Amino acid sequence: MQTINWGIIGCGDVTEKKSGPAFNKVPGSKLVAVMRRDATKAADYAMRHNVSKWYANADDLFNDDEVNAVYVATPPSSHLSYAIAALQKGLPVYVEKPVTMNAHGAQQLADAVKQYNGQLIVAHYRRRLPMFLKVKELLQQNRIGSVRTVQLRLWQSRKPALVTKGAPNWRTQPNVSGGGYFHDLSPHQLDLMLYFFGNPVHYSGFSLNQAQATDADDHVCGSVVFENNVVLNGSWCFNVAETENSDLCEIIGNEGKISFPVFGDKVTLKTESGQEVFTFEHPENIQLPMIESMVNYLNGVEANPCTIDEAVTLMKIIDAFATKINT
Structure with missing residues (x-):
């Protein structure tokens, strides 16, 4: 098995615990270099995480002969350019979500993967967490019968506790993030729906800026019909009172219901025979199972855990839901 020697582009907050340390915990994987435009911060990250090399220029990392795979963990506005640059160098790429600013960019990236015969994995890491594998298992076992409807809700205050607080809030700058908190958080949720229910x-949907607190829309609604006739209705609101914060997905069938918080640790199964609750402890570095699966993919042991083509579909849904209503 080939050792995958990773270089990180953009060693910011998301890499501190969620992903960065996991690259050295997975067999056949090693973090050998990091890059950040702020040289002082790049050097500090390398020192604290015991990484041997750091760079302030992405080309220097791409040209490092030891690096044979790249993790793009910058804000979304630079995902496309960095990912394509890595593909041009023949390097496999792991890209944070949302994969690009919009569906057009995602398709450009998909075209580049084909053009350069490259390998690219999207960081929809909840696909590999035991909690969501359990949900998929319950669905495959028909524990709630035929799925009729899915109700997805994420309501948060204007300063959601779900997002990292250590950096300037680029998430509410549409020219950097693609939108607002919806673009940052909904990819986790909507990708799971694609993972569970298929094509x-x-x-369709709409968005608006109710509170006018930032340039980003803070209220988004949308619906999806899947080819198996499952219907999803979603509601995202980022301007409610803190007492009304809600994170809930309800999958309702003709024989019961599966419910869980996408950003939580508990799955509840309710049927006519009673109720079961499954509680999970997520890994300390929550992306570790996805990174393990990705290393297996790069070594030809398993299929790509999340392809760019799947991410294109996701971004088309996000674009449709983010259709702006001017009030």
Whole structure:
């Protein structure tokens, strides 16, 4: 098995615990270099995480002969350019979500993967967490019968506790993030819906800026119909009172219901025979199972855990839901 020697582009907050340390915990994987435009911060990250090399220029990392795979963990506005640059160098790429600013960019990236015969994995890491594998298992076992509807809700205050607080809030700058908190958080949720229910045949929605607190829309609604006739209705609101914070997904069938918080640790199964609750402890570095799966993919042991083509579909849904209403 080939050792995958990773270089990180953009060693910011998301890499401190969620992902960065996991690259050295997975067999056949090693973090050998990091890059950040702020040289002082790049050097500090390398020192604290015991990484042997750091750079302030992405080309220097791409040209490092020891690096044979790249993790793009910058804000979304630079995902496309860095990912394509890595593919041009023949390097496999792991890209944070949202994969690009919009569906057009995602398709450009998909075209580049084909053009350069490259390998690219999108960081929809919840696909590999035991909690969501359990949900998929319950669905495959038909524990709630035929799925009729999915109700997805994420309501948060204007300063959501779900997002990292250590950096300037680029998440509410549409020219950097693609939108607002919806663009940052909904990819986790909506990708799981694609993972559970397959291809969508129809999707539509709208967004608006109710509170006018930032340039980003803070209220988004949308619906999806999947090819198996499952119907999803989603509501995202980032201007409610803290007492009304809510994170809930309800999958309702003709024989019961599966419910869980996408950003939580508990799955509840309710049927006519009673109720079961499954509680999970996520890994300390939550992306570790995805990184393990990705290393297996790069070594030809398993399939790509999340392809760019799947991410293109996701970004088309996000674009449709983010259709702006001017009030």
